[in-house]
Amino acid sequence: MLLEGKIAVITGAGPGLGRTLAKLLRDEGAAVVVAARTAATLDQTAAEVPGVLAVPADLTSIDDVQRLAGTVIDRFGRVDVLVNAAFPGSHRKNVLDMSAGDLESWRKAVETGGYGTLLACRFIAPHMVARRSGSIVNITSMSSRLGYAGRSDYAAGKAAAHLLSHCLADELGPYGVRVNCVAPGWIASDVLEEWMRTRAAAEGVPFEEILARDVSAMALRRIATEEDVARAVVYLASDHARAVTGATIDVNGGQLFT
Structure with missing residues (x-):
């Protein structure tokens, strides 16, 4: 197991990728701590991934993140891996169409993606520095280098x-x-499929046509899964990547080459 004996903290461990990360890191031998803003979300993660330690935390709150770090150290004495995966969903609105409420949603999204990641690193990394060992993996996005109309909150935060x-x-x-x-x-997710079906309906074409068109733009002719992404995280968290830092692993099926 690539992470046997390691202590891993995952922020943003809600439905979807966060939960898949928790399961795979646990299966690879790590003791896993999951953090998210909503207690109900964490309860569901804990039910689906037995053995994880769930800590509710608003990742944009200094007090909450300090409490998260303290809880982990009190329980395990150290942190070996930090995975930052927290980000709210994009509301898909062009900048010039944003209302006051949309602007506030934009601010909160970017604050979670940027400031929330900063706080987690600020208060957890010192425990790694003290041991002169550790791996931080931040989940960014293809959108951190390629912006799309209506997704400026997501792109800016990532x-x-x-x-x-x-x-x-x-x-x-x-x-x-x-x-x-x-x-x-x-x-690949229900959310992505729903978006594709919405586009298909708008164009008056079958869903399968939209799917084939999108997949044809990917060199591997397949859409990545949550597990594909999580396995890249496991590699960077493990000692196999001991000489890798400041790098980005793209997991996009060849949709964007960098």
Whole structure:
């Protein structure tokens, strides 16, 4: 098992990718702590991934993140892996069409993606520095380098985490702490399928036509799964990547080459 004996913290461990990350890291031998804002979400994760320690935390709150770090250290004495995966869903609105409420949603999204990632690193990384060992993996996105209309909140938040990772890799490298990114493209999910079906309906064509058109733009002719993304995280978290820092692994089926 690639992570046997390691202590891993996952922020944003809600439905979908966060839960898949928790399961795979646990299956690879890590003791896993999951954090998210909503207690009900964490309860569901804990029910589906037995053995994880669930800690409710608003990742944009200094007090909450300090409490999260303290809880982990009190329980395990150290942190070996930090995976930052928290991000609210995009509401798909063009900038010039945004209402006051939309602007506030934009601010909160970018705050979660950028500032939330910063806080988790700020209060958990010192425990890695003290041991001169650790791996931080930030889940960014293809959108951190390629913006789309209506997704400026998502792109800006992910871009903040992406460049923050470069800065932290430079700052923490001398202490043996690695910082990398995994950047998914589209991930197979009910949400993605619903979006494709909406586009198909708008164009008056079958869903299968939209799916085939989208997949044909990917070199591997397949849409990545949550497990595909999680396995890239496991690699960067493991000792197999001990000489890798400041890097980004793209998991997009060849939709975007970088």
